[in-house]
Amino acid sequence: MSTLEVKDLHVEVQDGESGAVKEILKGVNLSMSTGEIHAIMGPNGTGKSTLSETIMGQSAYHVTQGDILLDGNSILDMPVDERARRGLFLAMQYPAEIPGVTNAEFLRAAINARRPKDDQISVMSFLKELDKNLDLLDMNEAMPERYLNEGFSGGEKKRNEILQLLMIKPAFALLDEIDSGLDIDALQVVAKGVNSMRGDNFGALIITHYQRLLNYIKPDVVHVMMGGRIVKTGGADLALKLEDEGYAGLRDEFGLDVDLVDEN
């Protein structure tokens, strides 16, 4: 069993244009183990993506206080690639396009990066695994030979993130708005992919602001994030309650002093 712990995490970012430093996360606490699916819900601009990018190690986000522990060890000093090799995976909201590098080539490089030099994956087992997962995700057979995300539609990119998840088999997956821009069929396919990973050796943190995705991937724990903190943690029913009452309702119920970005 692996564990991922976020302790009193404070994170700043510098605005690219004005240069102003802004604190986005203001003391996030979160603890999860493999075998569990957690969901983080929250309104726009509340720091959900900041949390996932900071856990992954995107250099634009500066940790000013607190810690992130993987199996009890701090990962704050590790570069992105090392965090990945230790079991973290971030399905991105806006994956980069890399022309000239095929999906298949990229996937093999990613798998082999986790294996010792003298034990690289064989072409046969790679292709077998790839075919199985393409089939599961209802993806076109031509996909592996296409350049990585280049010219992919929004839905294709999301599926491709899930394909990578299935091929790489991380201990923890952070899924950042994996449902945005998906029609219901694509959403079901993505959910099927994530559900196929469920088990004792896999945990997921699903970031979403709609409850819709959680109809298909049932979470064990739901966290509500507002104003840079987790303000409420509960079971799957918390998501349903949110769907009914909205974030403003929750805020008022708890008497939270938080501005909601979309509120007028």
Place this chain on the structure above:
Amino acid sequence: MSQETMPLVADTVTKHDEPAWMIDKRRAAMDQMPTLKMPRVQRFDYRYWQMMPSTEIHWQSSSASLAQSDLDTTTAKADDQQISIVQVGQTTTQVKLPAELGQQGVLVMDLFDAMREYPELVKPHLMTNVIKTNETKLTSYHMAMLTSGIFVYVPRGVAVNQPIEAHIIQDSTKTDHPLISHVLIVAEAGSEFAFTQHLSTVGEAANIANCFVEIDAAEDSRVRFSSLDAFGPKTVTYFERRGLAANHANIDWAVGLLNDGNTIGNIDTNLLGEGAETDSKMIAITDGTARMGINNGVTNRGKHSVGNILQRGVLLGRSQLVFNGIGDIIHGASGAKAEQENRLLMMSNEARGNANPILLIDENDVLAGHAASVGQVDQQQLYYLMSRGIDRQQAQRLVIRGFLGVVLSAIPAKTVRQELITTIERKLTDEN
């Protein structure tokens, strides 16, 4: 260049048993040299480079064994359909041409043998139509001092299915041994073939390479030229690669410039004929302290002629790379099209790069466009790759591969493409 050296040149070439017209051509070139200027590469200064080290010709033979390591690593298993020619220094060490092609009149041979055996084919084409000896000091130097060469002739209507492969190996096991080489390619009407050259250096001596390619493409012919340039770090290179395309002729260039040393060069296609086309693709990688200045041009003269230039360069270390894309549309070339795209990727803060589109358009009824950029590795791309566990070095290599991919994937010969990828990977690995 003093006049006193003239008799010496004449004397040394007489001993080489060259036809009188060739000696006259050398002499004329030598005479006009003092009046000519050095070739110009915009935004690139090479005035302190020694490009004309000697005005004496030394005929020396090189051993075929020097070619071995090169051939072992680059040529696929020989088969009886293979067409190839290997030259080490001034010596042609191997020629393979299937008998049936010989019977059809195809020639692949040493240029000096061709001057003696087929003067009627060589004389009208050698530095007359495509490159002229009196263009610059270096074109006349080339003519005067020429000491090695390849002649390729494909008769009217003949299509050659296998690529014609040339290995040109600079012999720098000797000092004072410049490589002055000329590849003359004559494509008669309706012929079709591919020519691939591999340039490399053996030995450690500092020598120049002065290498010309002329492609004279008659109407309706189609010539696909590819080159992998990989001269050594102590070689200072000057190249001219020029094509002349008659009506509906087509000349395609795919060039991988991976020289370790200083290089200037000029690629240009003169689209003389109506509907003539060229597609010029180039990749360059510079590293260490190497400096490279390249002109890649197309001249549209013929109506409805089409020229495309696509270039990608990667700069490592403290190197310098200048790409000039030169599109010249001559008055009267109505319906012509000229497109170019020049992009540089800077992998180091200490490297210097320029991508300059230069368009000279003297005709209204044309379609012309250009794009140029100089940029750094995309951090988003690196982050994405690394977030999947790929380390920084490999992620960078993949991003570079991606950057070059649009040109790489357009290179028709699979073996050249693979060889290019291997050489690029080696250069990038060495750098890290």
